[in-house]
Each structure stands twice: as structure tokens, then as C-alpha cells.
Amino acid sequence: MKQGTLIFDEQADRYDIRFDLADYYGGLHCGETFDVLAGGRWRPTRIEMADNWYLVGIRTDDLSGLRVRI
Template structure:
């Protein structure tokens, strides 16, 4: 699994994962499974879109910067 941080790509209007300076996942789509580090542990989730992008079962005002792995 690769670990990185969620970022919002305004060009594509979707979230992506940044692994390093020039290393990106390539854009997340609805239903993509990943793990997020929250509460000092990794939790499985998936990304979805309703009124805004959200992670199923994860409470967060802003997804940008969350530590994730995929």
C-alpha cells in the first residue's frame, strides 16, 4: 500500500492522493476504496459524492490533507 495525503484537484473537480512532490495517484472516483488515518488508527472507507465529496463513515469538514493509503 502507498501512503499519501488527499488533495483537491480543481482542474478535474475531484480528489487525488499526493504521494510525493510529483507523484500522484491520478484522481479518485466515486466508490474508490482507501484507508484514512484517524483516531490514531487506519480505518477503511470509500470516497463518494453527494452535495460534496465525502468519505463514508468519516467526519471531516475538509478532506484535503487527510493521511490516506491505497
């Protein structure tokens, strides 16, 4: 598994995972699954879109900067 940080790609209007300065996942799509570091432990989740992007089972107002692994 690779670890990275969630970032919002404004051009694509979707979230992506940044692994390194020039290494990106390539854009996340609804239903994609990964783990997020929440409360000091890794939790499985998936990304979805309604009015805004959100992670199923994860309470947060801002997804940008969250540590993830995929």
C-alpha cells in the same frame, strides 16, 4: 500499500492522492476504497459525492490533508 495525502484537484473537480512532490494517484472516483488515518488508527473507507465529496464513515468538514493509504 502506498501512503499519501488527499488533495483537491480543482481542474479535474475531484480529489487525488499526493504521494510525493511529483507522484500522484491520478484522481479518485466515486466508490474507490482506501484507508484513512483517523483517531490515530487506519480505518477503511470509500469516497463518494453527493452535494460535496465525503468519506463514508469518516466525520470531517475538509478532506484535504488527510493521510491515506491505498
